[in-house]
Amino acid sequence: MGAGAVGCYYGGMLARAGHDVTLIGRPAHVQAIQQQGLRLQTRDWTERIALQATTDANGVASADVVLFCVKSTDTETAGAQMRPHLSPQATVLSLQNGVDNAPRLAAVLGRPVIPAVVYVASGMAGPGHVQHHGRGELVISPYPDADAFIAACAQAGIGVTVSEEVQGALWAKLIINCAYNALSALTQLPYARLVQLEGMWAVMRDIERECLAVAAAEGVAVPGDTWAAIEGIAQSMATQLSSTARDLMRGHPSEIDHINGYVIRRAEAHGLPVPANRLLHALVRAREAGHPPMPTASAP
Missing domain, CATH: 1.10.1040.10 (N-(1-d-carboxylethyl)-l-norvaline Dehydrogenase; domain 2)
Structure with missing residues (x-):
């Protein structure tokens, strides 16, 4: 949710590893991804990755895990758009700048949100084109069934550390x-x-x-x-x-x-x-x- 530079990087890496990913983003990015796939460019390789993309928050409807990557200024608005479509079993992780987004989003959704610290240098080079400049690991709070998400990330080459701090x-x-x-x-x-x-x-x-x-x-x-x-x-x-x-x-x-x-x-x-x-x-x-x-x- 919020497929800009961060969302497209992690979504692209997970899709590249064979996971079912939907990117929810702005119209220009979504149109480019629908037509040509996501162009993911790293220092070592560049690939076009086929995955689902939509501008509608109902794209979260069947998700087991939602990576919430919108700007801090849009937390409440995007959370309200997403709330009616979340399944009861979905896990929501906040991959955002700042320190208070997880509780702010939890208040909107009426359910727990897992805070995550993102260490990645990436940027959008054009519609549907994300450039990765370095790093990419996550630190997350512990939660039930975290092992499944950690395993999926490991398959995608994304390092995840679980921390109480x-x-x-x-x-x-x-x-x-x-x-x-x-x-x-x-x-x-x-x-x-x-x-x-x-x-x-x-x-x-x-x-x-x-x-x-x-x-x-x-x-x-x-x-x-x-x-x-x-x-x-x-x-x-x-x-x-x-x-x-x-x-x-x-x-x-x-x-x-x-x-x-x-x-x-x-x-x-x-x-x-x-x-x-x-x-x-x-x-x-x-x-x-x-x-x-x-x-x-x-x-x-």
């Missing part, structure tokens, strides 16, 4: 997104070039510290070394533009309210100052409100 992992990813998304959007630079700008690492360090303070106030233990993870992204996703950068380039609404904006709201609840996050959020919102789509910068 998904909330902390979601925060760890949120911190990375807070550090990169707005800055990549405002400069229209891919990550490796972004961090070469004077003073950029110091700004990102300020963002990370603010986010960690808010997470601590929320009672969330963020696993691992978040700064090392931020540094590593500049190498592992060197040529990647952030999703926020692509949204600004295309004149689409971004998820900034659910990235830096979420940190701001939770900081306000605890009386914490987050000036770096507040500035980036305000600048992205200003760009969304007052400027036309921006040309993309060429990757190195």
Whole structure:
């Protein structure tokens, strides 16, 4: 549900492994997939994969598992569209940016939603054409019958880890997104070039510290070394533009309210100052409100 770059990648990989997959997406993508199949392009191979595609939320009707991949801004709307068509036995996983989508979606659906952390670099290169730039693993909360989904993913070459600490992992990813998304959007630079700008690492360090303070106030233990993870992204996703950068380039609404904006709201609840996050959020919102789509910068 929400077959953009993330949904098309995971759906395409599962279909390539022989699983019955339906992509629910926007008309241009659906039409291209119906006519020519999904073009899935990785660093090592490119294939056209035959699978079902529709623009209608009733495409979830016979699903055993629904991968919910819509933007955070569309969670409630898409959930309401999907709700009448879900079978009672269907498992719904939220593969979205941000840390609060699973409970928001669960409230709309009136049923549990399994949070998942997505580590994949992918983008839509055109209608029905997804490019995979790297990674692709998932971390999910435990749930009954998770073994069947994990086995299906393993057949498709998708690594899945089950963890009781998904909330902390979601925060760890949120911190990375807070550090990169707005800055990549405002400069229209891919990550490796972004961090070469004077003073950029110091700004990102300020963002990370603010986010960690808010997470601590929320009672969330963020696993691992978040700064090392931020540094590593500049190498592992060197040529990647952030999703926020692509949204600004295309004149689409971004998820900034659910990235830096979420940190701001939770900081306000605890009386914490987050000036770096507040500035980036305000600048992205200003760009969304007052400027036309921006040309993309060429990757190195």
